Amino acid sequence: xxxxxxxxxxxxxxAALIVGIVAAFLGQxxxxxxxxxxxxxxxAAVALCLAIGFGLQALSRDLPQRQQEMLxxxxxxxxxxxxxxxxxxxxxxxRDLKGDxxxxxxxxxxxxxxxxxxxxxxxxxxxEGFETAVxxxxxxxxxxxxxxxxxxxxxxxLVAVVVGFLIYKGGLKxxxxxxxxxxxxVLVVIAAGLVMSAFxxxxxxxxxxxxxxxxxxxxxxxxxxxxxxxxxxGVLGIQQKPVVIEVVGYLAYLVPMLALVILGTRRxxxxxxxxxxxxxxxxxxxxxxxxxxxxx
Numbered sequence: 001x002x003x004x005x006x007x008x009x010x011x012x013x014x015a016a017l018i019v020g021i022v023a024a025f026l027g028q029x030x031x032x033x034x035x036x037x038x039x040x041x042x043x044a045a046v047a048l049c050l051a052i053g054f055g056l057q058a059l060s061r062d063l064p065q066r067q068q069e070m071l072x073x074x075x076x077x078x079x080x081x082x083x084x085x086x087x088x089x090x091x092x093x094x095r096d097l098k099g100d101x102x103x104x105x106x107x108x109x110x111x112x113x114x115x116x117x118x119x120x121x122x123x124x125x126x127x128e129g130f131e132t133a134v135x136x137x138x139x140x141x142x143x144x145x146x147x148x149x150x151x152x153x154x155x156x157x158l159v160a161v162v163v164g165f166l167i168y169k170g171g172l173k174x175x176x177x178x179x180x181x182x183x184x185x186v187l188v189v190i191a192a193g194l195v196m197s198a199f200x201x202x203x204x205x206x207x208x209x210x211x212x213x214x215x216x217x218x219x220x221x222x223x224x225x226x227x228x229x230x231x232x233x234g235v236l237g238i239q240q241k242p243v244v245i246e247v248v249g250y251l252a253y254l255v256p257m258l259a260l261v262i263l264g265t266r267r268x269x270x271x272x273x274x275x276x277x278x279x280x281x282x283x284x285x286x287x288x289x290x291x292x293x294x295x296x
Contacts, residue, residue, distance in 0.1 A: 001152030003139050003190045008156025010183040011132040014090065016164020017176075018124040021101045022117065024168055034117050041122035049129030056137055069205035072141050076198035079138035080253070082131040083191045087184050087261060138194050184261040192254035193237010196246045200239060211245025 019042055026035045060071050104120060136153050140146045167173070202208035218240045222229045232238050239246060 012160025053133035
């Protein structure tokens, strides 16, 4: 449940922040008419993401065994790519997210067209929702209890909606830089497990035929239905009997990505040109301010 909860929470909150910032800005401008159209864009994106998720699940279920392994390998690989891009994108843009969104919204209002606002909300939620659908599907395929995993995802999204609403109303301020760093660490671990699983299903599909030497056997530790199994295979994504290529892939992804997320962006050195010159207020806003959305 924990992996899918974190996925739902992280992706849901990103989408909620995007929509919340735009909605708060429109409320301040007194444009309730445009705000209604934004909600239409959000609803359309959510419906499309649900259709994509259910469609991929149905396709996977109806395929023969080998084709299922192929599809699982592709979905797992795409999911790893999505989470990597998501972490890198948020690491770069979280600081300026609020200003950028308000700038785009102001431009749309100045042009007299609400279509751009609808597309902003639609594409923002669609991106997060599609990433969530693919990432969750890959996680479900590695889960021993899809129902519990699904419950975790639903709870994560619900918590994200509540937190996003409280941020939108101005009653909650959280350290977004710290939030994204902590959840980024968890997502990196989950994604590393998906890398291992992708190599495993790739071998079952006949695509990965090298590096199949044995490494270790965790049967003594990982018993079916125990909390330890949920931690090792469900959260960490480690196979019970991984082969060499799976371990190499796991570590090759885990180590550099963890270092990137934990160390974060380096601050300018004292005495450097960037440190000695005062930065404009708009560029020096911390990622925390993305969470301090003004009340509508």
